[in-house]
Amino acid sequence: MTGRTDSLDENAVRRAYARWARFYDAVIGPVTDVGRAAAVAAVNSVARRHTGDVPLKVIEVGVGSGLSLPGYDRHMRITGIDLSADMLALARKRVDDRALGHVAALEEMDAGALTYDTAVFDVSVAMYVMSVAPNPDAVLDELARVTKPGGDVVIVNHFARSDGWVLWFERKLERVAALIGWHPAFGREQVLNHRDLDLVEERALGLLRIFTLMRFRRRA
Ligand SMILES: C[S@@+](CC[C@H](N)C(=O)[O-])C[C@H]1O[C@@H](n2cnc3c(N)ncnc32)[C@H](O)[C@@H]1O
Numbered sequence: 014m015t016g017r018t019d020s021l022d023e024n025a026v027r028r029a030y031a032r033w034a035r036f037y038d039a040v041i042g043p044v045t046d047v048g049r050a051a052a053v054a055a056v057n058s059v060a061r062r063h064t065g066d067v068p069l070k071v072i073e074v075g076v077g078s079g080l081s082l083p084g085y086d087r088h089m090r091i092t093g094i095d096l097s098a099d100m101l102a103l104a105r106k107r108v109d110d111r112a113l114g115h116v117a118a119l120e121e122m123d124a125g126a127l128t129y130d131t132a133v134f135d136v137s138v139a140m141y142v143m144s145v146a147p148n149p150d151a152v153l154d155e156l157a158r159v160t161k162p163g164g165d166v167v168i169v170n171h172f173a174r175s176d177g178w179v180l181w182f183e184r185k186l187e188r189v190a191a192l193i194g195w196h197p198a199f200g201r202e203q204v205l206n207h208r209d210l211d212l213v214e215e216r217a218l219g220l221l222r223i224f225t226l227m228r229f230r231r232r233a
Contacts, residue, residue: 021196022147023096023123030077030097037078037100045141046080047219048169051226052140053084055167055214059136060086072134072159074124074152075142079104079116087115092134094122125151132161140169144199157209162233166210169218169226172201201225208232 021029033041060069069089073081076093077100085091095101098121108116122128124139125148137156146152156166205212210229218224 021145026096026145026147027098031099034078034097034099034103038080038103042078042080045224048224048226049081049140050084051216051218052138052167052169053081055165055226055228056089056136056138057084057086059165060089063135069135070133071136071138072127072129073138073140074127074156075139075145076101076104076119077141079107079119081138081140082107082113082116083111085115089115090117091115092118092120092129094120094124094127096121096123123148125155127155127159129159131158134159134164135161136165136167138167141171143168143170143204144172144196149199149203153204153207153210157207157231160231162231164231165213166229166231167226168204168229169224170199170201170204171197171224173198201227 030037056071063069070092071085071089072092072094074094076082076095077097079093082091082093082104093101093104093116095104101119101121104119107113108119124142124146137160139152139156143149143152156168160166204227207229209232211232212227213230214226214228216226218226
């Protein structure tokens with residue numbers, strides 16, 4: 014990762030998303046829809062290949078206001094966790110309002126210290142979380158740990174450019190990471206080379222290609 018500051022700790026994340034919660038769906042939602050749609054489609058395609066009577070178990074870390082939740086196929090069991098009680102309140106309201114019965118649980122929890130057993134989820138998902146989380150290495154470790162061997166870990170994020178004026182701007186913005194609630198200069202190398210995860214797909218999303226979807230397979 015490039016140019017990281019340490020100012021965005023857990024409490025700063027909670028404060029940032031307490032501020033964002035009121036505007037998140039209207040302001041950030043439309044800009045980031047393309048990544049959520051791609052990640053949800055990737056999960057749904059795993060579900061369609063899934064055989065057996067037991068529903069596919071999916072964990073979405075940093076579920077936020079739950080914008081993704083209506084998009085998942087209904088025969089899965091989705092668990093969502095987030096650090097921010099304010100964002101989770103919006104997700105819970107969405108589940109109630111839209112009767113989203115496939116959402117099994119929404120819990121306040123740190124994605125870097127999940128309380129779930131090892132290898133219990135078929136798919137783990139993190140959308141726009143890795144560059145927000147104060148502890149991205151721990152989050153990746155936990156995504157790998159709770160995913161069953163052979164299961165998928167899907168990550169969508171904006172990754173810093175490797176050069177040019179956009180990278181210069183991202184580095185400048187990094188100074189206000191705690192205020193805006195994410196690290197603009199977060200680099201893709203930060204999520205590569207995990208000992209238990211093999212990269213099986215990577216693609217830039219949308220016309221502007223500012224977001225990237227990565228799909229990893231959990232090693233057996
Ligand atoms: C940019 S929002 C993305 C929300 C949602 N995934 C979406 O696509 O709209 C980032 C979310 O990650 C959450 N978050 C950041 N670090 C976290 C951590 N360590 N554990 C759990 N949630 C975290 C924030 O509280 C926030 O709700």
